[in-house]
Each structure stands twice: as C-alpha cells, then as structure tokens.
Amino acid sequence: MTTADPATTGSGAQAPYRPSERRLAREAYRRQRARRSGLIAAVSTGVTALVLYLVVVGSPGWEVTRRTFFSAHYARQALPEVLKGLRVNLELMVVCGALILVSGLLLAVLRTLRGPVFLPVRLLATAYVDFFLGLPMIICLLIMITGVPALRLTGVTTDPTVLGGAALVLTYSAYVSEVFRAGIQSVHPSQRAAARSLGLSNAQAMRYVVLPQAVRRVVPPLLNNLVSLQKDTGLVSIGGVIDAVYAAKIIAVQSFNYTPYLVAGLVFIVLTVPMTRFTDWITGRMNRRQWQGGLV
Incomplete structure (x- = not known):
C-alpha cells in the first residue's frame, strides 16, 4: 500500500x-x-x-587658489583646445599599445627559450628588459626627442610625436614583457610535457598550449599597463607636441592661470576611470570562474 x-x-x-x-x-x-x-x-x-x-x-589661501585653479572662464576657454590635443594622446595610445603588446610578447618568448643555443638571445632580451626597466621614462623621452635629431641620420624622422611614441614603446615593452613572462611561467610544466607527449614540437606547445593560458591569466595587469600608457602619453609634450597637456600649458602661460591644467587632468581622469573599472570587472570575472572551477 x-x-x-x-x-x-x-x-x-x-x-x-x-x-x-x-x-x-x-x-x-x-x-x-x-x-x-x-x-x-x-x-x-x-x-x-x-x-x-x-x-x-x-583655508587662508582659498580665494587665491580658487581664482588660480578653478576659474570657469579659463575652463571654458581651455576645454576645446584640450579636447583637440587629446586626439594626439589617443592616437599614441592605440598605435603604441598595439606595438607594445607585440614586442612585449616577443621579448617574453625570447627570454623563455630553452637550450644552450639560445643563450645569446636570452642574454640580449634580458639586458634590454633590465636596461629599460631601470631607465626613467622622462630620460628615455628626452634622449629620443632631443638626441636622435642631433645625430642627423639620413632617413630618420625628427618628428617629436613619432620619437616620443618610440620612447613609450621602448619603455613599456620591457614592462609588458615581464607581465607576459610571469604568465608563461605560471603555466604548470605538465602542460608543456603533455603537449610534447602528443607529438607537438616546443614551438607548437608554446603557441597552442602555453601562450593561450598565459595570455588569459595576464589580461588584468595588461589592462592596467594600458591605463598607465594612456596617462604617460602626456609626457610627449616635453618635445613640443601639442597634445592635451601642451594645449593646457599654452593657455596657462598666456593667462597666468592654472585652470587649464586642471581641465586636462579631469579629461584624463574621465578616460581612465572607465578603463580601470573595466579592468576590475575582468579581474572579478576571472576570479569567479577560477573559484568555480572554470577556465582561468
């Protein structure tokens, strides 16, 4: 029943x-x-x-500070010029960012090559990374923008925008290569061994097994480097490039008012904050997938 x-x-x-x-x-x-x-x-x-x-x-000096840094008149005057110069910063970020990713990945792969025959390559890549990691960005920019034209080399450009972008690529490639190398080394050696046991060569194991996992793991720090690059593009103004920072400087020198600098700073903040929040979202998403046992 x-x-x-x-x-x-x-x-x-x-x-x-x-x-x-x-x-x-x-x-x-x-x-x-x-x-x-x-x-x-x-x-x-x-x-x-x-x-x-x-x-x-x-504070006692608030009135002077307000007139010097928070003038609505000079803010309205500076905003169009700053936005016009911002185009140079965005172009540098896009072009230099793509070159940095490629060169940084290449340096990381060269530093992780195995075998005694690749020792000279590893030494050269390591020397490059060590040199540009230790060289301050401002000095690299000054050397490129002022030193290269002084050489008077035939066929070499003297455009400060190009030379400033080259300095950014040289320096940030060293930073990004260390990020990629950390990602490559974080992949367990058993992954490479399993690929080799299936008949893949070292190059194929690196391309199809190691690099895909390594790149996924280093996406958040790469985005942080992109945020830093976006801000550092303003340093090319030391060579006379009329970007957002230099446009603000021109108005500030003419008016003896520093509100244009504040306007330029706010414009960079408006660009940086969404990128930073996107980086946080990517990081949180990857952490949740890892905790749940998904792919990293």
Missing part, C-alpha cells in the same frame, strides 16, 4: 516551492543588515566630504 506524496497534487503536478520560515527570516536579516551598512557608509562618506570641504574652503 502506497501513500500519496504531500508535495504533489492528485494530477501529479508538483506543488510550488515555499521557503521555510527560517530561510525567510535569514534573508530579511541580510536585507536589514545591507540597508544598515549602506546607511552607515553614506553618512560616513557625507561627513568626510563635508569636513574636507570646510577645511579647504576655510
């Missing part, structure tokens, strides 16, 4: 799910705690912002 299941009706349909009282109480408590935490965070942020505002506005 069988008994009817209380969770089903006479027609065999399953009754709708009803959470228990304990679960409802737990979810209500969590919602209450989240609202309480949000309220405390909002009040704390508001109080901190108010205190900072009162400290700044109440």
Whole structure:
C-alpha cells in the first residue's frame, strides 16, 4: 500500500516551492543588515566630504587658489583646445599599445627559450628588459626627442610625436614583457610535457598550449599597463607636441592661470576611470570562474 506524496497534487503536478520560515527570516536579516551598512557608509562618506570641504574652503589661501585653479572662464576657454590635443594622446595610445603588446610578447618568448643555443638571445632580451626597466621614462623621452635629431641620420624622422611614441614603446615593452613572462611561467610544466607527449614540437606547445593560458591569466595587469600608457602619453609634450597637456600649458602661460591644467587632468581622469573599472570587472570575472572551477 502506497501513500500519496504531500508535495504533489492528485494530477501529479508538483506543488510550488515555499521557503521555510527560517530561510525567510535569514534573508530579511541580510536585507536589514545591507540597508544598515549602506546607511552607515553614506553618512560616513557625507561627513568626510563635508569636513574636507570646510577645511579647504576655510583655508587662508582659498580665494587665491580658487581664482588660480578653478576659474570657469579659463575652463571654458581651455576645454576645446584640450579636447583637440587629446586626439594626439589617443592616437599614441592605440598605435603604441598595439606595438607594445607585440614586442612585449616577443621579448617574453625570447627570454623563455630553452637550450644552450639560445643563450645569446636570452642574454640580449634580458639586458634590454633590465636596461629599460631601470631607465626613467622622462630620460628615455628626452634622449629620443632631443638626441636622435642631433645625430642627423639620413632617413630618420625628427618628428617629436613619432620619437616620443618610440620612447613609450621602448619603455613599456620591457614592462609588458615581464607581465607576459610571469604568465608563461605560471603555466604548470605538465602542460608543456603533455603537449610534447602528443607529438607537438616546443614551438607548437608554446603557441597552442602555453601562450593561450598565459595570455588569459595576464589580461588584468595588461589592462592596467594600458591605463598607465594612456596617462604617460602626456609626457610627449616635453618635445613640443601639442597634445592635451601642451594645449593646457599654452593657455596657462598666456593667462597666468592654472585652470587649464586642471581641465586636462579631469579629461584624463574621465578616460581612465572607465578603463580601470573595466579592468576590475575582468579581474572579478576571472576570479569567479577560477573559484568555480572554470577556465582561468
């Protein structure tokens, strides 16, 4: 003799799910705690912002600072010129970013080559990375922008935009190569051994097995380097390139007012913040997939 299941009706349909009282109480408590935490965070942020505002506005030199750095008149005057010069920064970021990725990956692969025959290549790649990791960016830019034209080499450009971009590529290639090398070394040696056991050569194992895993793992730090590159493109202004920074400098020198610099800084911030948040989203997504046992 069988008994009817209380969770089903006479027609065999399953009754709708009803959470228990304990679960409802737990979810209500969590919602209450989240609202309480949000309220405390909002009040704390508001109080901190108010205190900072009162400290700044109440300082003895606030009026002079306000006229010098927060002039609406000079902000309106500078914004169109800064945006016009920003095109140079964006072009440098796109072109240099692509060249940096290729050269950085090439350097990383050269540094991870195996076998004694590749020792000279590894030494040259290591010397390049060590040199440009230690050389300050500003010095590299000065050498390229002022030193290369002084050589008067036939067929070599003297355009400060091109030379400044070359300095960015030389320096950032060393940074990015270390990121790629860390990704390559993070791949377990068993992956390469398994590829070799299947008949793949060392080059094929690197191309089809190691590099795909390594690149996925280093996407967040690569995006962070791209953010840094976007900001450092403003350094080419030391060679007279009229980018966003130099356009702001021209107006500041003419007006003896530094509001254009603030406008240029805000423009870079507007570009950088979305890229930074996108990097955080990519990092969080990869971490969640890793915790859940998915592909890295």
